[in-house]
Amino acid sequence: MPRTDSAHISPSAHYTGYVWYRHQLSNPAFVTDFGRFAHVVLSPITWAARRFDIDLERLLLQRHLLIDALLTEAIEQRGVTQVVEIACGLSPRGQRFRQRYPQLHYVEADLPPMAARKRRLLASQGWLGEQHQVQAVDILAADGECSLAALFARLDPAQPVLVITEGLVNYFELGVIEGFWARLAEQLKGFVQGSYLTDLYPDLQEHPSYRQLRWGVGLVGLLTRGKYPLHYRDQAAIEAGFARCGFRQVAVLDPHEESLRRQLPRGRLPGLVRVIDARV
Template sequence: MNRSARADSVYITPSAHYTGYVWYRHRLAEPAFATGFGRFAHGVLAPVAWVARVGFGLDVEHFLLQRHLLIDARLTEAVEQGGVRQVVEIACGLSPRGRRFRVRYPDLHYVEADLPPMAARKRLLLHGEGWLDSRHQVRSVDILAERGPHSLEALFAGLDPQYPVVVITEGLVNYFERPLIEDFWTRLATQLAEFPRATYLTELYPDLREHPHYRQLRWAVEFIGRLTRGSYPLHYRSHEEIREAFGRCGFHRTRVLDPSRESPGLGLRPSKVPTLVRVIEASVGAGLR
């Protein structure tokens, strides 16, 4: 893996602080998840978010909530109807999902994982609140590592291969060019094939140029890239391209979900502007039912 490709992995952390504060603002996270940097970043970006909302009808926080709550809904179904008892959230950042689901389902084995510096910070946060135990853990992982202690293989070694698993990544995919992220998906599918049923939940921003506010959304996406000091490429021109890509990477079944159509069921008001984000549910084996 070349040095520039590996350096891409450090760009995710600033946005993790921002989204962590957004979850707290919307009562999805406890105060411990709201960092000073996250509060500062949210304040600095508030005027930009206001212009986007008033001028273009683009509510950035609403889009974030759409993806977050839809992933939550699919995970809830996996636990309550699919018998899932182990979850791995990669690139967990300051996501409060692990805490929320462990409170709701005490028997759930929830593993949060991120790059070593972010994992150390998350571990300290959860440990300081007394939330870590044998069923709620934080591990270090580098999705670009093909072997070694931070590889996917090492991460999944601690799970029970006799039971179904759900893997989640949120706020990760579009920080990487397609070859890198598809390589990750291929290695992930290989690991998931060891389980009787496995489902991967993620979000991505496709390059849907027919979107009525495509230019404005592109501007917003490029702004996010500058904010996090990296590029933010859009992937795939259609839902069919997305399904084909996951199929090539080793997933047997892929659903592309539009959060705009799910907003009422998520407890959100309908969006004035169709969202560009899509939630992907890709399975190896039987997957979610």
């Protein structure tokens, strides 16, 4: 049966929050004891994975920094003034981009417990305000106060908006996440300009480390108390999937290939992750 709740995602937010801090992308306020603990516990596994040229932290950095680069371009070249980061967890992106672009209206959104924690964290540092907010959302809610409609009702439809989800979509079966994308595309169509950035792990059976990847996927599912299905076989399937959900323009980017042009961390093997830049 497809997973029909989102509560299993939060544990990984603590781990990634510590990874961002380790690589000087975050403030110490975003670090939790559980994040430090998870990093220590997983260190033997991540060391072993590197022997098969699967560097988990480098992979996380590649996707995070490529999303940052695309967001920067959207702000500076397309005039994006509103950003919604769904499943924000302990991501430092909102705080960093609000410092860099004070005019930006940044909304962080997550399930109610994580949203409450993030709200308290930002408030304690003096970062919360009219231009930097935290809202509760459940991507699977069809209506109600935690629905996408309620989240986007707070924004200005006359201003461009960009939505980010990072480390979210592969926690759900494809049919479930395509339902979210279809609802998201419908909301974005109500704005003068709407775009979406996300990471995605396709089912790259031809990848040199595919067997190790499948083992790692099983581990992620175990740690987060849920499955971690891989979506789509290739770029054409990704483009077709997003088109079915209502996106008119879809770019599929491999951080491994983008690394030289954008001066991002580069791995030895072709990338396992894709970053999607989709627009309505």
